[in-house]
Amino acid sequence: MATAHDREILRLAVPAFLALVAEPLFLLADAAIVGHLGTPQLAGQGIAAVVLQTAVGLCIFLAYGTTASVARHLGAGDEKGALAQGIDGVWLAVLIGVVVTVLGILFTGPLVGAFGAGASVEGYATTYLRVAWLGTTPILVMLAATGILRGLQDTRTPLVVAVAGNGVNVCLNLLLVYGVGSFDGLGIAGSAIGTVVAQLLSAAALVAVVVRGARSAGASLVPDPTGIRMAARSGVALVVRTITLRAALLLTTYAVTLGASGPDRPVSLATHQVAITLWSFLAFVLDAIAIAAQAITGRYLGAGDVAGTRAVTRRMVQWGAYSGVVCGLLLAAASPFLGRLFSSDPAVHDLLVPVLLIAALGQPVAGVVFVLDGVLIGAGDGRYLAWAGAVVLAVYAPVVLAAAFVTGGLVAVWVAFAGVFMGARFVVLTRRARGDAWLVTGAVRAPARR
Template identity: 65%
Template structure:
């Protein structure tokens, strides 16, 4: 499989990206495991706050994706200095977004928690967790932007080092701050939020320093360029809409879980089981997304150099890799599902709800492989406008399936084989054509 030139190009970027992306969701998995043993209420609270934080930060994923595409196109055209100038603009845009978002979300935290239908026992700790975690918003956005720059420069090794180091620091800080050590008392649930925010700050500092050093080496100014920052913001609007539709589907799923009767997987135990399942799904999704990360960088560079034939050839090959990776992750999840719940909770009721959900998630993995790879290809091509329209259509299809699901397991069937199948359909339709293959360093949006 690795004999083809395109396989070597994919592996060179995908392998470090795979290791980094597997490490990144360990922020969530480690938090879930550490918090889960505090109690079911704390785990459910972390799940609600975590869903909101993921939404706030996820809406800004264009800072990574859009920057990867624009930097890779400049690199493909032979303009490294221009590529780094785009990257610096992305870093300043992250700061301009992160500070006001943190402030506003902190004020609205109780209302945001209430929107997800959390019970009174869960709402208060979820609000506290969210307000502390919001301190890490700007560092998280800087991490996204800096990672996007490095990926566009075809460097996935540096983000790997940062992700592994940040993850180790996150686990250490969470254990110390949640449970304490010696004479130092633990903070409980708030300690988990604080530990994650501090780890995110350290990781962001490392990545920004690497990008800044490269910019200075090529004579790129580090001061903010208002025109460049605004241009980066406008270019990211379609990807914001695309991400908003995805996050709306995730939040809709959380709402649907909370609305279920307790006997069918609703209430606090249902939210706790769903939190663990989504953490596992996110772990596998990031692993599959390694090929999509390679697709963003490779597609952007190929189109920047005007090589249409290579773009088509690489897309076909990466799609094959995506399906194969989905089969492997699905088999691994199915094999580990019977004991996986014990890592996150000692509540037998939560564990019983979790097992069938994990089996459904395992069956959906090959389909997820198709979705993530083609999503990466079209993002790398700068086809954000189509992704925004397609995401809206998929959300309309999925909403009634989620709201009408009678149990937690059937809700996950709707998610795995309704939501993901609809995404696969619109992406395959677009990839089959040629309208997304726009060459050069600029795009008509």
């Protein structure tokens, strides 16, 4: 049975792994290209990236919730209903994207200023962020369309689109940032423009695939107000869960800013940006099994197979732990060399090594956390995830602020992040997984039992 589960997990997780590796390369490419413009530019791009990731991350339910609901309908044998729910998610993504774009552009100044990073850094952050907001709607549409395909047990198409989109992104960034021939380049603004164009092209490709599938299954493409409202309501718990996670990341960046002072502040912020980008990169790597968990859990529960859900969950947790060990060892081995890829500043290189070693130690726990998070999302257990996220944030906030205030060091902040934040998430998720309340069967998930 383990071999059968392994084949099923790998069939979904390997393409998801490659796609998820390609996705953060949007940010890795931006960081590497912008980093060689200078340390203030890299720090500014880092602040803009945190704001963007927070805004987009709040809408991750467009992918996660859609994957779970589509997979449940698929498991129950209702492909037309699966695609109809997915299309409602795409229309919801468009509506949210337009609102977020307008508000983001209007409030760019205050959002950047809230970090208190200094005039030189804030100027670059504002320039990047005002352009990058234009990619919000394409990103959200990509999330919804990807969720549909994952729910249909197709992780290969998002892989193809992610690889192609990333290739376009890198080429456009190099051209628009540094220029070619008589074109001198646009600096940090060119990076934002190139990324927005790549996101727009990627969204268009994914939507084309979804539309073709909907027409084949007989699902309507016309906006359904009732379906859109249902999709929005079902995502509320996941939004709360995501808010707690994003708040923790924002709090970590704020703690870095709080702890650093004077001329050391840009170095600390730039180092933190590189470290959190690499952490996010590895999180996407480990999240590949979580993506498989969402699709597999939803389909198994939609088909009413509780025993199969339990068995495949145990196997996926094992895969998550093993993957975390491998990622941790690789990160630790590469830590002395990674700084040069993102910055020309020796101070950034020196500070990055101990931070990455701490991040490496946290990878095995992260592997289990991400898998169980995916399992419970696939089960539609959003209410528990929202509650658990609030508890974890309440535990983490005073610890990380104290670490920054007392020590003033970036290393202490990362000890709190990798140890306390991830450790608390491990506790609340493993506790839930041992129980039965999340094992609700059927095409539509009933309210969770307590």
